[in-house]
Ligand SMILES: Nc1ncnc2c1ncn2[C@@H]1O[C@H](COP(=O)(O)OP(=O)(O)OP(=O)(O)O)[C@@H](O)[C@H]1O
């Protein structure tokens with residue numbers, strides 16, 4: 263009971279003497295305010311951009327493993343002079359092996375991509391021809407504006423059906439309904455059965471003709487165009503042969519994703535002499551992103567702790583000055599019955615009150631500032647995580663404790679008689 | 686009446702770098718409940734030293750000191766703080782009020798360290814302020830009061846925790862003769878109310894108010910006598 267009264271009163275006492283020197287207290291706390299506020303703002307931006315990146319990765323399908331064929335870097339110009347075909351990337355054997363060895367596959371799809379030209383009337387446009395399987399719709403979360411995706415019956419009956427992107431539809435058909443119209447890819451006629459709302463992210467950003475995509479059944483494509491991609495460069499032609507451009511596996515659960523990715527990598531590294539493939543695991547990337555974010559947060563907190571230490575030195579300085587200034591008061595309090603402990607607590611509470619007030623003010627500003635930033639520049643994404651507010655605050659409190667400790671003990675060590683005589 | 690203070694062969698020796706200064710040399714005396722005493726003596730004779738020891742601000746080098754039957758010569762710092770808090774009331778020559786605090790808050794300081802709840806503290810300190818005739822100045826700061834008024838606040842503060850003894854080191858040293866008279870009247874009143882009061886002073890006028898005069902010289906009790914004239918003054 264007695265102790266509780268004392269704590270309450272001593273906090274009041276601390277606030278009281280801070281209030282007496284309001285200006286000095288405010289200036290001293292400024293360092294703490296800025297340190298706390300800046301770390302919160304930095305963490306909010308980090309969190310905001312991180313969340314944004316995670317959202318994008320999640321759109322790739324967090325239960326997918328995406329394996330792309332990539333042209334190995336060291337085979338650039340050598341093949342352009344010769345007429346031999348450049349072979350690289352995933353093969354059907356790779357695909358068969360992975361299908362056989364990796365447990366927990368729900369669905370998987372093979373994609374073959376070539377560059378072709380699409381014609382309609384007089385319009386002639388370069389397009390990415392993507393040959394794939396009907397399951398691609400589920401795996402890549404394809405969204406359609408009209409019509410349907412290529413179906414199993416298209417595959418079985420070898421129907422020359424295709425699905426095109428909205429952008430391509432606009433370019434080819436302008437205002438007309440593209441459904442059931444025939445377009446020509448190369449010299450082959452294809453009937454449009456559906457229009458994609460947007461490029462599936464799994465295919466995103468890879469084609470030369472980014473938005474112009476035609477999706478056809480895999481078997482139809484192989485039968486009609488063969489497996490070669492002919493790249494025309496200035497003066498010469500190069501032939502590239504890529505059996506499988508992309509292989510996507512949709513897995514049963516998180517563990518299956520991680521294990522599957524390991525198995526796929528192990529299989530591929532054994533069969534491929536060069537790095538002509540890329541394994542993308544959105545789940546791993548999300549984890550990596552999170553780790554990265556955490557790392558940044560740790561860095562921000564370390565920067566903040568440096569500024570807090572600087573702020574703490576300021577506070578210690580002020581507290582030492584305060585102890586000297588109030589030597590007489592300390593003597594009086596001791597003569598009237600204050601124990602050493604009471605004096606320690608009084609000065610500690612004063613220091614901690616100062617930094618805590620600074621910390622709370624810093625949090626207040628730190629919470630408002632990100633909103634202001636978002637308001638000014640809509641590209642800035644921020645997110646204030648409540649749990650991350652407590653850390654800088656407790657650091658500020660800790661700094662107050664540490665910075666107040668030495669001055670407080672110095673105050674308590676004063677001899678009451680000497681302190682009473684102090685001018 | 687019972688002994689509330691007993692000093693037995695009390696020594697206080699200050700050890701300096703080159704010499705040692707014996708400020709008190711084997712002082713023995715007893716003080717009874719309700720006594721009104723002055724301690725006199727030349728400058729440097731050990732008056733303040735003795736008062737500081739009596740007030741448990743300082744420890745004797747040798748000897749025993751009993752207060753209210755309790756041996757306080759070997760107490761820890763914390764225990765001495767408690768003794769000061771509960772049994773001693775100090776009045777200083779330079780008032781020693783905390784400038785940042787109001788009159789009421791100053792009077793509350795000893796109660797604060799007793800752990801008295803705020804509301805009772807406020808009530809008690811207001812009562813004490815009224816007792817010394819400063820009820821209307823309760824929320825003023827010490828700076829805004831005259832020397833005599835400040836000393837009355839200090840006396841109110843010394844009385845707040847209802848101590849066994851009031852110790853005053855030259856309480857009128859900084860006051861002019863008419864305010865000195867006011868303060869002495871206050872002490873007289875307290876004495877009449879049964880308080881034990883010890884005043885250190887140089888002034889004969891002050892000593893004349895008290896019933897017993899102890900004279901120190903070079904750390905020794907030179908004389909310790911009843912003051913027969915005191916009664917007539919009351
Ligand atoms: N802290 C100290 N260190 C060393 N010597 C001290 C100390 N305090 C007091 N003394 C010495 O002890 C002796 C007694 O001092 P004290 O202050 O008790 O005298 P006093 O009677 O109160 O004198 P005054 O009338 O001037 O106040 C003096 O010789 C003084 O120099």
Ligand SMILES: [Mg+2]
Nearest residue numbers: 732733734854
């Ligand atoms: Mg003295």
